[in-house]
Amino acid sequence: MRQFLHTLTVSYESVIEGRPLMPLQGCTSLHYHNELEILLILEGSGECFIGNYAGTFEPGDIFMIGSGVAHAFEGLSENKTKATSIGFRSDFLGKEFIDLPEFHKIRSLFERAKSGLKFKNKLNTELGNRVNELEEQANINRIISLCNCLDMIASEEDYQTLSTLDTINLNSKVHHKLNKILEYTANNFNRVITLQEIAEYANMSIPSFCDHFKRYVNKTFIEFLNEFRLSYACKLLIESELSICDIYLRCGYNTPANFNKQFLKYKEMSPTQYRKKFNTLYKLKNSISDAA
Numbered sequence: 001m002r003q004f005l006h007t008l009t010v011s012y013e014s015v016i017e018g019r020p021l022m023p024l025q026g027c028t029s030l031h032y033h034n035e036l037e038i039l040l041i042l043e044g045s046g047e048c049f050i051g052n053y054a055g056t057f058e059p060g061d062i063f064m065i066g067s068g069v070a071h072a073f074e075g076l077s078e079n080k081t082k083a084t085s086i087g088f089r090s091d092f093l094g095k096e097f098i099d100l101p102e103f104h105k106i107r108s109l110f111e112r113a114k115s116g117l118k119f120k121n122k123l124n125t126e127l128g129n130r131v132n133e134l135e136e137q138a139n140i141n142r143i144i145s146l147c148n149c150l151d152m153i154a155s156e157e158d159y160q161t162l163s164t165l166d167t168i169n170l171n172s173k174v175h176h177k178l179n180k181i182l183e184y185t186a187n188n189f190n191r192v193i194t195l196q197e198i199a200e201y202a203n204m205s206i207p208s209f210c211d212h213f214k215r216y217v218n219k220t221f222i223e224f225l226n227e228f229r230l231s232y233a234c235k236l237l238i239e240s241e242l243s244i245c246d247i248y249l250r251c252g253y254n255t256p257a258n259f260n261k262q263f264l265k266y267k268e269m270s271p272t273q274y275r276k277k278f279n280t281l282y283k284l285k286n287s288i289s290d291a292a
Contacts, residue, residue: 030070031070032179033087034068035067035087036087036090037065039085040124041059041061041063043081043082044059044082047073050063051115051116051163051164053163053231054232054234055235062119062153063118063119065116069113069116069163084131086134092143093147105154106150112161115161116163118159119160127153130149130152178213180201181198184201189252226266227266229251229253230251232250233259234274236250236251237271237274238278244271244275259271
């Protein structure tokens, strides 16, 4: 049976690559893969992109990312980031085994992980101990330990669902090309990207590219780009004091009218209303955490 666990240590300029048994590439890269992934952040902090979610990570955070969910983790420049990543296929026990009634909680967990999940710190210590044990084990004990980790996560009720994007269809031979398109988008979303530009990057005509992207991502490229940009805009509206003008420029919009139009379309409120609604809650949450 293939190995399914590895530990990664990455420097600030690198992304925590979630691709099991693949070398760290050492560059910011939005990507996806067949395996599900459990990621424990041990040291450092930074930003993460999961589907159309943009947020932050810090020591103690635990993420579970489903098969076909585009994601990237980027450390901040003042610290190094260390994380333990477990990658495994949903049928690692065999399809008949995972379909048994006793595995209904874990099947439900796999389904929820298609949106990306973030768990609170209280799960970290116990799960971290289990993962350390798993890393040192072999043969059947390793599989049993993974099942115990999954059962622990599946029983946890305190978690955040992250993305609203559909997962990427992996039944194709275009895995590498699509990952390159996602990486290009993540690296350039803060400026105007035309269909002609991205189609030329993919070495395709515009109609072929649009058909290709919609078929495998279940969104048009423009829809994906807007949701990615707006998720990052929401993060800045909540967590920063930047003006709305600064925010829309940082997110790749060149006019406030277009930014407001897209924001209203996807969030059903204006950027100003969104900030008033969620920024106060964010500050209150942080003040409570600081007091504790």
